[in-house]
Amino acid sequence: MATVECRDIRKVYGALEVMRDFNLKVDDHEFVVFLGPSGCGKSTMLRMIAGLEEITGGDLLIGGQRMNDRDPGDRGIAMVFQNYALYPHMSVRENITFGLERSGVPKAEIESRLAPVVESLGLGVYLSRKPTELSGGQQQRVAIARAMIKTPEVFLFDEPLSNLDAKLRGSLRVEIARLHRSLKTTSIYVTHDQLEAMTLADRIVLMKDGRIEQMGTPEEIYQTPATLFAAGFIGTPN
Ligand code: ADP
Numbered sequence: 001m002a003t004v005e006c007r008d009i010r011k012v013y014g015a016l017e018v019m020r021d022f023n024l025k026v027d028d029h030e031f032v033v034f035l036g037p038s039g040c041g042k043s044t045m046l047r048m049i050a051g052l053e054e055i056t057g058g059d060l061l062i063g064g065q066r067m068n069d070r071d072p073g074d075r076g077i078a079m080v081f082q083n084y085a086l087y088p089h090m091s092v093r094e095n096i097t098f099g100l101e102r103s104g105v106p107k108a109e110i111e112s113r114l115a116p117v118v119e120s121l122g123l124g125v126y127l128s129r130k131p132t133e134l135s136g137g138q139q140q141r142v143a144i145a146r147a148m149i150k151t152p153e154v155f156l157f158d159e160p161l162s163n164l165d166a167k168l169r170g171s172l173r174v175e176i177a178r179l180h181r182s183l184k185t186t187s188i189y190v191t192h193d194q195l196e197a198m199t200l201a202d203r204i205v206l207m208k209d210g211r212i213e214q215m216g217t218p219e220e221i222y223q224t225p226a227t228l229f230a231a232g233f234i235g236t237p238n
């Protein structure tokens with residue numbers, strides 16, 4: 001069961017408080033989008049869930065277990081970044097399988113896990129290429145494949161489409177939605193793009209200045225924005 005629970009999470013960098021009163025429970029199989037303007041703390045919150053950033057205060061639970069001090073590799077999560085973060089000197093195949101090899105997964109099992117992942121993302125013909133020989137959209141597919149092959153219970157996405165042109169953004173968005181449904185994972189997806197949030201989210205967490213401004217289904221936030229900020233950012237002014 002892959003719920004993600006944030007209880008009163010707080011984050012400071014030195015004297016700067018960038019996150020406070022962050023309370024959220026993401027349900028099993030839910031697709032939650034953190035939406036808000038640049039600098040509001042979306043990446044910081046996601047990185048704390050991933051274990052890439054220390055949590056200053058509060059509790060983080062994944063599947064009901066406290067994760068605050070758990071290593072990123074032991075959280076049952078996989079993350080996809082805006083800049084793909086592929087290893088340039090490795091082939092596509094090596095980029096996808098490297099993590100499993102390092103964890104000592106047997107070769108035969110790696111091969112059997114690789115096949116369906118490659119198939120579902122249409123990467124078969126690119127396996128021996130280097131990332132620099134791929135388009136941005138193809139590189140992001142490789143990054144998604146690398147995340148998928150870990151069979152995570154929770155998928156974290158940090159602006160995965162922001163570096164892509166509009167057409168690719170649309171098609172990859174559809175693929176991410178399809179993967180979320182077919183893999184039955186829990187997904188948390190960060191974006192500053194209202195359209196992405198509206199089309200992907202079961203629930204939107206609208207953020208402003210390091211806290212939650214409003215939470216609800218896309219319809220709820222669009223139809224009944226609670227504040228002027230929410231109305232301006234996503235909804236219809238009422
Ligand atoms: P977003 O992803 O919504 O654009 P971030 O989470 O990247 O926002 O940043 C939130 C705030 O935290 C910003 O004010 C940013 O400058 C600050 N911040 C992020 N990372 C650091 C860091 N390593 N040190 C100091 N301040 C940081």
Ligand code: MG
Pocket residue numbers: 042043044
């Ligand atoms: Mg960010």
